[in-house]
Amino acid sequence: MTIPRDTFGWVDLASTDQEAAKKFYSELFEWEAQDGPLPDGGYYTNFTKDGKAVAGLGATMAEGMPSMWSSYVLVDSADEKTKAAKEAGGQVFMEPMDVMEFGRMAFLADPSGAAFGLWEPKTHKGAEMYGDHGSLAWNELATRDLDAARPFYEKVFGWEWESMDMGEGNMYHLGGIGQDKRAGGLDMGEMWPAEVPAHWDVYFAVDEHEAAAKKAVELGATDMSGVIDVPMAGIMHYLQDPTGAFFYILQPAPRPEE
8 A cells, every 4th residue: 555645644643651652552553563762862653553554653842742643744855845835835843854764854834824744755654554444544634724725735735625515604625636635624613712723633544433432431532522423424533642632533434336
């Protein structure tokens, strides 16, 4: 399985408690954890499932920062895409840098303020599973300025957007390369607290949402939403892990028969 360039193909968690996070996700998704040393004396965990890379885990970069999942777009050149992002009105939080022999990365934000990473693979190719139980299944932009955000992803990554009417005046936007849509976008309405900034959310696929949500809670997570049933998409829960990071689990809707 190869995830196309210019689409999201890696996620990692910066956690205030790496060991607690490692235990939680290893048990929830049956991930295997391999720790590798970092030059600063810390360590980074690569999670695999059935021997295939699915996600990463590291420490938060500064004291006081909350635990948070980050999404990375796979690119051929982090330097070229960083330049394109600047020209399209984006912010650069971290200029491109080599991550040992694994790849080259940068960290940016779109004009609406949603942060994301770039990953230029070398020996680490990004996620090797997509859409299967315990693997990345979707990335979703929540923002108060879709009119600023959508053209940015079009210019930098060549995305095309399709809009769907979800009823009651709510629109949902699918983004990606051609017909390969692997990201969504929504407007943060009044239901979102004012202090919550624009951001990218991470979804992990599960075979059975009820069992997965129950297991997550037993392991110390909080089910923030209960069941969210979205026609054509699937059934999901919005969870907060024991270290404070938010993420979704998604039981995808059955595909229409050919």
